[in-house]
Amino acid sequence: MESTSPTPSVDLVRRAQRGEPDAQRELIVAYQHRIAGxxxxxxxxxxxxxxxxxxxxxxxxxxxAGLQAPAQFESWLFRLARNTCIDHLRRQKLRRIFTPFxxxxxxxxxxxxxxxxxxxxxxxxxxxxxxPQDRALLAxxxxxxxxxxxxxxxxxxxxxxxxxxxxAREHLREHYQPNxxx
Amino acid sequence: MPENTFENITNRTMKTETQVWSxxxxxxATQLRPxxxxxxxxxxxxxxxxxxSLTSIFALSAVTVxxxxxxxxxxxxxxxxxxxxxxxxxxxxxxADAADEFAVNL
Numbered sequence: 001m002e003s004t005s006p007t008p009s010v011d012l013v014r015r016a017q018r019g020e021p022d023a024q025r026e027l028i029v030a031y032q033h034r035i036a037g038x039x040x041x042x043x044x045x046x047x048x049x050x051x052x053x054x055x056x057x058x059x060x061x062x063x064x065a066g067l068q069a070p071a072q073f074e075s076w077l078f079r080l081a082r083n084t085c086i087d088h089l090r091r092q093k094l095r096r097i098f099t100p101f102x103x104x105x106x107x108x109x110x111x112x113x114x115x116x117x118x119x120x121x122x123x124x125x126x127x128x129x130x131x132p133q134d135r136a137l138l139a140x141x142x143x144x145x146x147x148x149x150x151x152x153x154x155x156x157x158x159x160x161x162x163x164x165x166x167x168a169r170e171h172l173r174e175h176y177q178p179n180x181x182x
Numbered sequence: 183m184p185e186n187t188f189e190n191i192t193n194r195t196m197k198t199e200t201q202v203w204s205x206x207x208x209x210x211a212t213q214l215r216p217x218x219x220x221x222x223x224x225x226x227x228x229x230x231x232x233x234x235s236l237t238s239i240f241a242l243s244a245v246t247v248x249x250x251x252x253x254x255x256x257x258x259x260x261x262x263x264x265x266x267x268x269x270x271x272x273x274x275x276x277x278a279d280a281a282d283e284f285a286v287n288l
Contacts, residue, residue, distance in 0.1 A: 021223050028219035036214055037207030049213040054222055061226035119202045120209060142203040176199065 013070040016061075024064075028057050031074075034143060035081050041139035042085040044128050052088055056081045075153040078143070082136045082153070089132050126175035134168035141165065 008030045015023035032053065039052050059080055067076055127135050140150045147165075151158045234242075 021227075024226070025219045025223050028222050032214055032218055033207065033211035036210040040206060040210035040213075046209065046213050049210055050215065050218070053214060053218070054225060057219075057222040058226045058229055061223065062230065117202075117205060119198065120205045123199070123202045123206060142200075142207075 008073075010070045010073075013064075013067075013073045017064050017067065017070065019065070024061050027060070031077060032057070035077070038078065038081055038136075038139045038143065039085055041127060041142070042082070042132050042135045043088065044124055044135075048088070052084060055088075056084045059084065072152065075149060078140060078145075079153050079155075085136070086132050122176055126172050126177075129175040130168060130171050134164065134171065137161070137165055137168050138172060 008027055012023055012026055016027050035056055036049050036053050039049050039056070040046060043049070043052060056077075060077060063080070067073065127138070130138075137150065137154070140153060145153070147158050147161050150165075151161045154161065
């Protein structure tokens, strides 16, 4: 597995903006694991992670030239990932209107052992009860982003981030019940 | 054994949650197959080639508009020709009628 390198420099972002494939590749390697985790937190299905991650990074490569502030690359990339995930979930919802699944095909569980541990399963279950926007918010916090950075990513105010985060955490706690705490 | 105070319970829960979030990220990272970055860069280049440029989209639109104008102009011309023919035919018909009348009077 390719290792994830530390936060890339502005210079690397600028080189990628000029269309240098090596710089674009380096950027992808630097963020692929973090973006994969972020996508999983929002989508909740591990079998969709690679496809959506690929979509996010293709969008990144195509739109990078239009990024005005290379220093804000990280916020921009996470906003791109969040919007891509939310679009994916909306499309999935629409598809279900036109081709409704039988009840047994709704919420098909992940394959045996795909999730890993009971705690992780419980977290995925709890996240599934929240709105995708709230899942994205919690995932950004777990990424170590400050309230101010999240506000930039979500294009909102710090106060709004704090309020929404408080509500999202409350909801998560209501639904997060790993077996050992029961 | 630590007391079951609110802080202890909250801290314990928070720690567990943080660890589980790390598990989530680790699990997600394992879903990307080796060579992911190379595949993405290749796919992005393929998409860039497949998608037409803005210039070619504008050129195609301009050609379509030109063809439409040409069709409208040509069909307008043929409609005008038909009207002119009818007018001329009516004129000739009048002349023929007048000639017939003249012949009868003779």
